[in-house]
Amino acid sequence: MNIDSAVLRLENVSKSFGGLQVLQGIDLRLDQQEIVGLIGPNGAGKSTLFNIITSIYRPTLGDVYLEGNKITGFSPHKICHLGIARTFQLIRTFLSMTALQSVMVAATFGHVHRSEGARKRAAEALEMVGLAEKANTVSAELTLSDRRLLEVAMALASMPVVTLLDEPMAGLNPSETERILHLIKKVRDERKVSILWVEHKVDAVFDICDRVVVLDYGVKIADGSPVEIAKDKKVIEAYFGEPIT
Numbered sequence: 455m456n457i458d459s460a461v462l463r464l465e466n467v468s469k470s471f472g473g474l475q476v477l478q479g480i481d482l483r484l485d486q487q488e489i490v491g492l493i494g495p496n497g498a499g500k501s502t503l504f505n506i507i508t509s510i511y512r513p514t515l516g517d518v519y520l521e522g523n524k525i526t527g528f529s530p531h532k533i534c535h536l537g538i539a540r541t542f543q544l545i546r547t548f549l550s551m552t553a554l555q556s557v558m559v560a561a562t563f564g565h566v567h568r569s570e571g572a573r574k575r576a577a578e579a580l581e582m583v584g585l586a587e588k589a590n591t592v593s594a595e596l597t598l599s600d601r602r603l604l605e606v607a608m609a610l611a612s613m614p615v616v617t618l619l620d621e622p623m624a625g626l627n628p629s630e631t632e633r634i635l636h637l638i639k640k641v642r643d644e645r646k647v648s649i650l651w652v653e654h655k656v657d658a659v660f661d662i663c664d665r666v667v668v669l670d671y672g673v674k675i676a677d678g679s680p681v682e683i684a685k686d687k688k689v690i691e692a693y694f695g696e697p698i699t
Contacts, residue, residue, distance in 0.1 A: 461484050461520070464518055466480070479515075480503065489665075490650050494670050538618065540618035543652075545601050547601050547605060547608070550592065551593055599630040616650065621653055666679070
């Protein structure tokens with residue numbers, strides 16, 4: 455019987471590349487319908503952590519659990535089938551496909567239903583992110599903002615229980631950023647999805663996240679509410695480079 459209430463849990467996760475220690479002893483949990491921000495200076499290990507969760511990398515030590523079941527070492531496509539979807543810091547859409555075709559790929563190979571009803575799920579995902587009118591537009595012709603929304607639609611169409619967002623606001627202007635923020639909250643509230651979100655725009659993270667986790671040089675240095683994190687001396691030191699007295 456599964457008694458673990460966490461949707462996603464990382465237990466003592468470490469990762470080394472040769473002699474370089476990138477992550478060390480990371481414990482992290484994400485609960486049902488929770489939005490958790492993952493922040494830290496450049497090189498803190500945030501993207502590596504995402505790559506471990508989605509099994510692009512295997513941890514040197516430690517394990518990853520989804521709904522109480524160990525998924526460490528599963529293939530990336532199996533991770534997706536089990537219910538973890540992600541976006542990428544560098545956008546990865548199918549540039550020669552239309553928006554609808556791109557999202558149908560995700561709907562076909564996602565968590566549940568597979569090919570059955572893929573077109574309907576894809577259309578619903580495009581509607582949710584506000585791209586329904588651009589369903590037949592080739593992805594290469596979309597703006598940067600719309601391609602980021604398209605990636606979110608692809609993640610949603612896979613019917614995930616957990617979505618990993620990797621800097622979805624990178625390169626966006628203030629109005630586009632506001633649009634993404636609204637979408638993140640909408641996805642959590644309407645789709646009941648748990649969200650782990652890497653973002654450099656710390657003010658945005660503090661605005662809507664339930665909890666914030668901070669990495670620095672591959673070590674988790676803080677985990678708490680946005681108010682707690684904003685006052686944490688170790689976090690301030692990590693960002694500004696000098697001890698706080």
